[in-house]
Amino acid sequence: GAVVSQHPSRVICKSGTSVKIECRSLDFQATTMFWYRQFPKKSLMLMATSNEGSKATYEQGVEKDKFLINHASLTLSTLTVTSAHPEDSSFYICSADRAPQSYNEQFFGPGTRLTVL
């Protein structure tokens, strides 16, 4: 149990276009979902936290107008990279937690590799 999927697994797009990444909790309802970004050989960086039906909370330095997060249901969150540029190329990973939470265990998706040409 506790499987999180992401779609697509990899995407290549032209500079200036927008890309949507979906994150789904397949067998549980996620109280909160998280979006991370990871550059090659680097650690994960938390971008934002989202709760179903409310606005996402963005970490300092993350542009909310560029990285649009929608959390429409307890099993789906989407990240849209708007007007993508080559520097947005990265590995984007989502995670989800579920209540009740007795461990700091987030369930991570397999990631989406974005390449902006």
Next chain:
Amino acid sequence: LAKTTQPISMDSYEGQEVNITCSHNNIATNDYITWYQQFPSQGPRFIIQGYKTKVTNEVASLFIPADRKSSTLSLPRVSLSDTAVYYCLEAPTGANNLFFGTGTRLTVIP
């Protein structure tokens, strides 16, 4: 910002026990210590969590001394498939925000 310190990389031969130590110099009283594993091009996976002393599960053991200023993840008899990056984190139980540090890149050699 990450609050932990751990070695950047480690090498080990197959079949050996591997111990990865993390420093928690400013750990808060209500923080738990959690370890995650990440394979290349995959999301991290929860390994183990503890508060004090020793915790063991089917994958690893976690040793935390009384002062909680450090923690040691112990992987018994590693195999090639244990090659991954291992992250230690501090957070209160049920914390929403997990901040990953640099991680330790473990390479298991045949």
